[in-house]
Amino acid sequence: MQERLHKGESLQVTYDTNDFAHEVIARCQTLARFSEAPGSIRRTFLSEPMRECHREIAGWVSPLGVTARVDAAGNLRMLYPGALSGAPRLMMGSHLDTVPDAGAYDGVLGVVLPLALLGALGGRRFPFAIEVVGFSEEEGVRFGTPFIGSRALVGSLDEDVIERRDTQGISIRKAIENFGLDPAGIPQAAIGEDVLGYLEFHIEQGPVLEKAHQSLGVVVAIAGQSRLEFTFSGHANHAGTTPMNLRHDALAGAAEWICAVESYAQTAPGLVATVGAIHAKPGATNVIAGDARVSLDVRQRDDKTRAVAVDYLVQLAEDIATRRSLKVKSSVLLNQRAVPMDHFLVSQIEKAITSVAGEPYRMVSGAGHDAMIRAAKVPAAMIFLRTPGGISHDPAESVEVDDVAKAIDSGLQLLQQLASSSEFRRKTGHA
Numbered sequence: 549m550q551e552r553l554h555k556g557e558s559l560q561v562t563y564d565t566n567d568f569a570h571e572v573i574a575r576c577q578t579l580a581r582f583s584e585a586p587g588s589i590r591r592t593f594l595s596e597p598m599r600e601c602h603r604e605i606a607g608w609v610s611p612l613g614v615t616a617r618v619d620a621a622g623n624l625r626m627l628y629p630g631a632l633s634g635a636p637r638l639m640m641g642s643h644l645d646t647v648p649d650a651g652a653y654d655g656v657l658g659v660v661l662p663l664a665l666l667g668a669l670g671g672r673r674f675p676f677a678i679e680v681v682g683f684s685e686e687e688g689v690r691f692g693t694p695f696i697g698s699r700a701l702v703g704s705l706d707e708d709v710i711e712r713r714d715t716q717g718i719s720i721r722k723a724i725e726n727f728g729l730d731p732a733g734i735p736q737a738a739i740g741e742d743v744l745g746y747l748e749f750h751i752e753q754g755p756v757l758e759k760a761h762q763s764l765g766v767v768v769a770i771a772g773q774s775r776l777e778f779t780f781s782g783h784a785n786h787a788g789t790t791p792m793n794l795r796h797d798a799l800a801g802a803a804e805w806i807c808a809v810e811s812y813a814q815t816a817p818g819l820v821a822t823v824g825a826i827h828a829k830p831g832a833t834n835v836i837a838g839d840a841r842v843s844l845d846v847r848q849r850d851d852k853t854r855a856v857a858v859d860y861l862v863q864l865a866e867d868i869a870t871r872r873s874l875k876v877k878s879s880v881l882l883n884q885r886a887v888p889m890d891h892f893l894v895s896q897i898e899k900a901i902t903s904v905a906g907e908p909y910r911m912v913s914g915a916g917h918d919a920m921i922r923a924a925k926v927p928a929a930m931i932f933l934r935t936p937g938g939i940s941h942d943p944a945e946s947v948e949v950d951d952v953a954k955a956i957d958s959g960l961q962l963l964q965q966l967a968s969s970s971e972f973r974r975k976t977g978h979a
C-alpha cells in the first residue's frame with residue numbers, strides 16, 4: 549500500500565490517505581444499502597431509508613466530536629467547530645438522495661469525503677468551522693422539482709414549492725411533517741453571513757477526465773441550460789394509400805431537424821445539444837404521423853453563445869417545416885443561466901491539486917449541482933473525480949481508490965491553504 553504522508557507547514561498531522569480512501573468507498577457502499585427499492589439503490593426526499601442514512605452518518609461523526617442534526621428541510625448538518633467559538637463556517641457537502649436504480653457515489657461521495665477530511669485532521673482546528681451538509685434532495689425524483697435541500701439553505705424554498713405533491717398526493721410540507729420535522733423552521737435552515745464558502749466534491753458523471761487521464765477536475769463554471777419543446781404538425785393519413793409526394797409527415801420533418809441539431813452541435817465548440825424525447829401522434833405503424841412533439845436540451849458555459857444556438861435551432865426547425873409544408877411551434881421550458889464558480893476558491897483548488905496530484909484539469913460541468921444553487925449566496929466551487937467509463941446514474945457507477953486518495957490529499961491541502969490565505973484570515977478576523 550502506498551503511503552502518503554502529508555507534512556504541511558502548520559498541519560503537523562500524519563495519516564495514511566489510502567486507508568481513508570478505502571473507508572470513504574466502503575462508507576458509500578454502506579449508505580447504498582439504505583434504499584426504498586429492494587435490490588437496487590433508490591433514496592428520495594425524507595424517506596425512511598434517508599432516516600437510516602442520517603443515523604448511520606451521525607454514528608460516524610460522533611467520535612470526531614461532531615453532532616449531526618437534521619434541519620427543517622431535511623438536510624443533515626454536521627458542524628466541526630473552529631479554533632474559537634462563533635468562528636465563521638466553510639461549508640462542504642452534496643446530496644444524499646438518489647435517482648431510481650442509482651449508483652453508490654453520485655452525491656453521497658461529496659458528503660462522505662469531507663468526513664474523511666475531518667477524520668484526517670486528527671482534532672486540529674482551523675480559524676473557521678467546517679460544516680458538512682448532506683442535502684435532503686437534489687435529483688427532483690419524488691416531487692419533480694430538484695434542489696429542495698439546497699434551496700432551503702439559500703432561503704429560496706418558496707411557499708408554493710413546498711405545496712408540490714408527489715404521486716401519492718403527499719406535499720413537501722407533509723413529507724417534512726411526516727419525518728418529524730417542522731416546516732415552519734425552514735427559514736431558520738437558511739445560511740447567514742458567516743459562511744465563507746461552499747466546496748463540493750462530486751463524481752464527474754461523464755467521460756472527460758478519464759479520456760484526459762486525469763484523477764481530478766476543477767470546475768470553473770456550471771453550464772447554462774435551455775430546454776424547449778417543439779411540435780411539428782402535418783396531416784395524419786393512411787400509410788398505404790397516400791403517395792410519397794402528397795404527404796405532410798410530421799415525424800419525418802422532426803427527424804430531419806433532429807439530425808440537423810446533432811450536426812450543428814458537433815461543430816459548435818463547448819456546446820452540447822440533445823433531442824432526448826419524441827412523441828408521435830397518432831403513433832401507429834400504418835398511419836403517417838400528423839404531429840411530432842420533440843424535446844431540445846442545449847447547454848453551454850457562455851449564455852450568449854447558448855442563446856444564439858437556440859435561436860439558430862428554432863430557425864432551422866421553421867425552415868425544415870416550411871420546406872416540407874409542415875407547421876412548427878416551439879416553447880421554452882427552461883432558460884437557466886450559466887453559473888461561474890468563485891475565482892478565489894477555484895485558484896486555491898488549482899494550487900492544492902497541483903501540489904498533490906499535478907497539473908489541474910479545468911472543466912465546465914454540464915450537469916447542474918447543489919453548488920449552482922449555493923453560488924447565488926456564497927462563493928462556491930467544485931472538485932470532480934474521474935468517473936470510470938463515464939458511467940453514472942447507474943448501478944455500475946464507480947470511483948478509483950487512488951482518485952479518492954488524491955481528492956482527500958487535495959482537500960486537506962486546500963483547507964490548510966485557506967486557513968493561511970489573507971482572504972480567509974481577513975474574514976475570520978486573523979488579518
Ligand SMILES: [Zn+2]
Pocket residue numbers: 643654655686750
Ligand atoms: Zn449528484
